[in-house]
Amino acid sequence: MTYVAAIDVGGTTMKGGLVTRDGTIHHAERRPTPRAGGPEEVVGAVAAFVADLARPRDGVRPLAVGLAVPGLVTPTHAVFSAAFGWRDVPAHAFAPGVRLPVALGHDVRAAGEAELAYGEGGRDVLYLPIGTGIAGAVVLSGALYGGAGGWAGQVGHIPVRPDGAACGCGQRGCLAAYASGGAVAARCGLPGAEEVVRAVLAGDARAVAVWDEAVEALALALATYTLVLDPAAIVIGGGVSQAGDTLLVPLRARLSARLGFRQAPEVRASSLGARAGLMGAGLLGWRAAPGA
Amino acid sequence: MTYVAAIDVGGTTMKGGLVTRDGTIHHAERRPTPRAGGPEEVVGAVAAFVADLARPRDGVRPLAVGLAVPGLVTPTHAVFSAAFGWRDVPAHAFAPGVRLPVALGHDVRAAGEAELAYGEGGRDVLYLPIGTGIAGAVVLSGALYGGAGGWAGQVGHIPVRPDGAACGCGQRGCLAAYASGGAVAARCGLPGAEEVVRAVLAGDARAVAVWDEAVEALALALATYTLVLDPAAIVIGGGVSQAGDTLLVPLRARLSARLGFRQAPEVRASSLGARAGLMGAGLLGWRAAPGA
Structure with missing residues (x-):
C-alpha cells in the first residue's frame, strides 16, 4: 500500500x-x-x-x-x-x-476538489463547508471556478444584513457573523456548534433564536447565489453540516420562501462530511x- | 451591403x-x-x-x-x-x-453577447444593464454562463435589504426595487430615470435621497457578486448607465467601502451604451x- x-x-x-x-x-x-x-x-x-x-x-x-x-x-x-x-x-x-x-x-x-473526485459531484454546484468560518467552492460546468484573481467563493462575507453584526473581517452583517460555527457558539455563549445544536434540540430559547437567525442568514445568501448562478445543488459540508435535518429542513423551507418566482435548487449535506x-x-x- | x-x-x-x-x-x-x-x-x-x-x-x-x-x-x-x-x-x-x-x-x-463581440470585453466580467428593470449577463472565462437551467444572472432580485421595499417579482428588498430605472422614477414621482438624474444634479432633496439609496443597494449587490465570483470588471449598461459619473463615482466609493479586505473590481459604463x-x-x- x-x-x-x-x-x-x-x-x-x-x-x-x-x-x-x-x-x-x-x-x-x-x-x-x-x-x-x-x-x-x-x-x-x-x-x-x-x-x-x-x-x-x-x-x-x-x-x-x-x-x-x-x-x-x-x-x-x-x-x-x-x-x-x-x-x-x-x-x-x-x-x-x-x-x-x-x-x-x-x-x-x-475540500471542493475532494467532493468532485470522491463525492456525489455535479456540474453546477456550490459546495459550502461551514466550520469555524464559512467559505465556498464554486463548481461551474464541472470545474472549480477561481475568478479573475483566485478569490472567488467568499460566500461567508456576503452582506446578508447590511450594517448588522460585526464580522472578524472588519465588515458588518456578513453571513459568517450569523451562521458560522464560531458565530453561533459565541452568540449562545457555548464552546462550539455541536453544543448549540444540542441546546436547539433541547428547546433552549436562546439557542433556538440564534439558530433561527443563522438559518435565515444562510437562506438569504443561498437565495442570492441561486439567483446569480442557478446551481443544480448546494452541498453543505463542515462540522455544522453534522446538524443534519436540524439545519437542512428549515433551511430548505426558508430558501424556497426567498425564491418566490423560481424553484430552489436541491440542498443536501455532503456525503463526505468533515x-x-x-x-x-x-x-x-x-x-x-x-x-x- | x-x-x-x-x-x-x-x-x-x-x-x-x-x-x-x-x-x-x-x-x-x-x-x-x-x-x-x-x-x-x-x-x-x-x-x-x-x-x-x-x-x-x-x-x-x-x-x-x-x-x-x-x-x-x-x-x-x-x-x-x-x-x-x-x-x-x-x-x-x-x-x-x-x-x-x-x-x-x-x-x-x-446585450452581453454584443459586449463580448463588439465591446471592450474581458474574460471575467459582470455586464449589468440597468433599464426599466435590472438583469445581468455573467461572463466567466470569456463565455456567457447560463447556470444549470439557464436562469443565471438574476442580479436584480438579489435581496439587498431583507424584508425591505416590495418588488414586482413578489419578493421584498430586491436590488431592482431600489436601483432600477423604474424604481428610482416611481420613488421620486418622476416619469423616468433621466428626469431623476436631472433632479439629482439640480440638488432636489428627494431625488438625492432616492439616488443615494439606489447607489448603496447597487454597491451591496456588486460587493456580493465580487465576493462570490471575483470579476475583473463590472460593466454597467442600459439607460441608467447614461447617468455617467453621477452614478459611477459614488458607486465605486461605496463598493470599495463594502469590500474592506479586498480590492474592488473596475466599475465602468458600457462603451456600447444603450x-x-x-x-x-x-x-x-x-x-x-x-x-x-
Whole structure:
C-alpha cells in the first residue's frame, strides 16, 4: 500500500492521516490547532504533526505531504491567513527535515476538489463547508471556478444584513457573523456548534433564536447565489453540516420562501462530511508525489 | 451591403434597426412599447415594426430577423415574461407574412453577447444593464454562463435589504426595487430615470435621497457578486448607465467601502451604451441568416 501524509489545518482542529490514491484515510488523528499561541506556534504544531505522519510504518513511508490551509495560498506558500496571522510561510517550513515533496492548497478548494473526485459531484454546484468560518467552492460546468484573481467563493462575507453584526473581517452583517460555527457558539455563549445544536434540540430559547437567525442568514445568501448562478445543488459540508435535518429542513423551507418566482435548487449535506478537507489534502499530496 | 432586421424589445421602448455583420446600426428607430395594452398589443407592435424593417431598401431586403425580448425565452418561443404577461408566443407570431428566418433571444444575454463581440470585453466580467428593470449577463472565462437551467444572472432580485421595499417579482428588498430605472422614477414621482438624474444634479432633496439609496443597494449587490465570483470588471449598461459619473463615482466609493479586505473590481459604463441590446438582437439575426 502506498499513501501520502495529509493534514487539514482548521481554525480549531487539525485533522491528519495517511491517504491512499482512492481517498481512503488510514491512521486518522485529530489535534487541536494552537491558534491562541500565534502564527509560529501553529506552524510548529503542523510541522510536528507532519513529522509524526512521515515516519515509516511497516517499512513504508508516505510519498509526499499535502496540507490544506485557510486564507490566501499558492502551491509553495501560505501567503496570508487572518485566522492564524501568518504571512508568506514557505511550504518547507511546515516540514523541516522531512525529505518529501510538500504541497499546499486552500482548505475549502481542496475540500471542493475532494467532493468532485470522491463525492456525489455535479456540474453546477456550490459546495459550502461551514466550520469555524464559512467559505465556498464554486463548481461551474464541472470545474472549480477561481475568478479573475483566485478569490472567488467568499460566500461567508456576503452582506446578508447590511450594517448588522460585526464580522472578524472588519465588515458588518456578513453571513459568517450569523451562521458560522464560531458565530453561533459565541452568540449562545457555548464552546462550539455541536453544543448549540444540542441546546436547539433541547428547546433552549436562546439557542433556538440564534439558530433561527443563522438559518435565515444562510437562506438569504443561498437565495442570492441561486439567483446569480442557478446551481443544480448546494452541498453543505463542515462540522455544522453534522446538524443534519436540524439545519437542512428549515433551511430548505426558508430558501424556497426567498425564491418566490423560481424553484430552489436541491440542498443536501455532503456525503463526505468533515472528511472532505482531509481527503482534499490527500489529493494535494498525490499531485506532488513523485511520478504523479 | 447586407444586413438583418433587429429589434430590442424593452419594457418602455422598442429599439429597431438594420444591423450589418460588424455591428453597425443603420436606420435606427425607437417606438414606445405599448405595455399597458396587454400582451397581444405588444406582439402586434413588434410585428408592425418587423414588417417596416423587412421592406426592401434600394432593392435590398434583410436576410433575417433578430428579436431580443425579456423573460424566459428559447430561440423559437417567448416562453414567459412578467413585464408583458405573455406565454409561449412562437417566433413567427412576431413576423406574420414576413418570409424571413426569425430568431428570438434573451435581451440581457443578447446585450452581453454584443459586449463580448463588439465591446471592450474581458474574460471575467459582470455586464449589468440597468433599464426599466435590472438583469445581468455573467461572463466567466470569456463565455456567457447560463447556470444549470439557464436562469443565471438574476442580479436584480438579489435581496439587498431583507424584508425591505416590495418588488414586482413578489419578493421584498430586491436590488431592482431600489436601483432600477423604474424604481428610482416611481420613488421620486418622476416619469423616468433621466428626469431623476436631472433632479439629482439640480440638488432636489428627494431625488438625492432616492439616488443615494439606489447607489448603496447597487454597491451591496456588486460587493456580493465580487465576493462570490471575483470579476475583473463590472460593466454597467442600459439607460441608467447614461447617468455617467453621477452614478459611477459614488458607486465605486461605496463598493470599495463594502469590500474592506479586498480590492474592488473596475466599475465602468458600457462603451456600447444603450445600443448593446440592438446590436445583440442583430447578432441573433445574423445567427439565423441563411448560410450563417
